[in-house]
Structures are given as structure tokens and as C-alpha cells.
Amino acid sequence: MRVTERPFSDLLRHPKDVAIEVDEGDVVLRRRDEPDLRLTRADRETERAAAFAAFGRTLRNLAVHNPRALGDALGDAFPWLEFLPGADRRSFVEEFSRVAAAAADLDTYGPMSQLVREWRATAEIHADPKLARRLRRPTDAAGGRVALPAA
Structure with missing residues (x-):
């Protein structure tokens, strides 16, 4: 499965684009000074x-x-x-x-x-x-x- 990395701000600025990527694979959202988040489909x-x-x-x-x-x-x-x-x-x-x-x-x-x-x-x-x-x-x-x- 493909895993894409994006800055957390992409989720806020382009949520539809991030959602499309989640359909294709997990997305790791990189955050400054905090643990990263992983978005996946349920x-x-x-x-x-x-x-x-x-x-x-x-x-x-x-x-x-x-x-x-x-x-x-x-x-x-x-x-x-x-x-x-x-x-x-x-x-x-x-x-x-x-x-x-x-x-x-x-x-x-x-x-x-x-x-x-x-x-x-x-x-x-x-x-x-x-x-x-x-x-x-x-x-x-x-x-x-x-x-x-x-x-």
C-alpha cells in the first residue's frame, strides 16, 4: 500500500485532495513539534x-x-x-x-x-x-x- 507524506497544513488548505489520497493509501501528516498523524480509511x-x-x-x-x-x-x-x-x-x-x-x-x-x-x-x-x-x-x-x- 502506498503511504503519502504531507504537511499537516495541507489537510487544512486542501482537504479534498488529501481525502482523495487517503482512498489510494494512507497519508502521514507531518506536524512541527508534535507526533505525526496517520490518516487511513476505516x-x-x-x-x-x-x-x-x-x-x-x-x-x-x-x-x-x-x-x-x-x-x-x-x-x-x-x-x-x-x-x-x-x-x-x-x-x-x-x-x-x-x-x-x-x-x-x-x-x-x-x-x-x-x-x-x-x-x-x-x-x-x-x-x-x-x-x-x-x-x-x-x-x-x-x-x-x-x-x-x-x-
Whole structure:
């Protein structure tokens, strides 16, 4: 699908032209000092959401029926998984499949980005032994102990 980029002001000055372009593909409206906007037709977005939901369910089924294959595929997609210990790598594969299915079902993908960002940071720590040792040391800070996160 074609994606056209236009300044936001084009929508205000030439809304019919922008609407014609939206019929042909998505239009990204560039804004100064604000996140860009993406215009798409509702039917196209419905199809996109249905496709992502199907992908999410497929990943989850693969994780249940063949976790090793999904682990290998995710290892190819995210080379930094190599630095995670085996148990953490298996946890990532399981969590990735669950969050992908849930995010697709809700049609919200921020949790997927957060999951990948957090696991990547964990891999960076494991890849740098000096950093890992520094982070394992007790910190000198006010307040009580923080409990480990629940599984």
C-alpha cells in the first residue's frame, strides 16, 4: 500500500485532495513539534487489526505447540536474545507470544514495544559483565527493600 507524506497544513488548505489520497493509501501528516498523524480509511484499519489479531493467535499457538520453533524464529528476529540465559530466553518467548495475542486482541501495540524494549535492556545487562556486577551490588539509598516482581 502506498503511504503519502504531507504537511499537516495541507489537510487544512486542501482537504479534498488529501481525502482523495487517503482512498489510494494512507497519508502521514507531518506536524512541527508534535507526533505525526496517520490518516487511513476505516475499512483498511479494520482489515489491519484483523490481520494482527490472526498473527497474534498464530504466534500464541506456535508457542504452545512448538516453543522451540518460535524461540528459534524470535532469535533470528532479535539477535540480542543470544545474551539472555536460557531460562530468561524461554520466558521472553512465552511472554512475547502472550503479549502479542493480547495486544492484537485489544488492538493496542504499546505493550509489545515495551516488552521488547525491556527484554533488550535485560540482554544488554547480561552482555556486559561489568554492568551486571554493578547492578547486583546493594545501593545506598533511602527507603526499604523493594520486593522482587511476582511471576
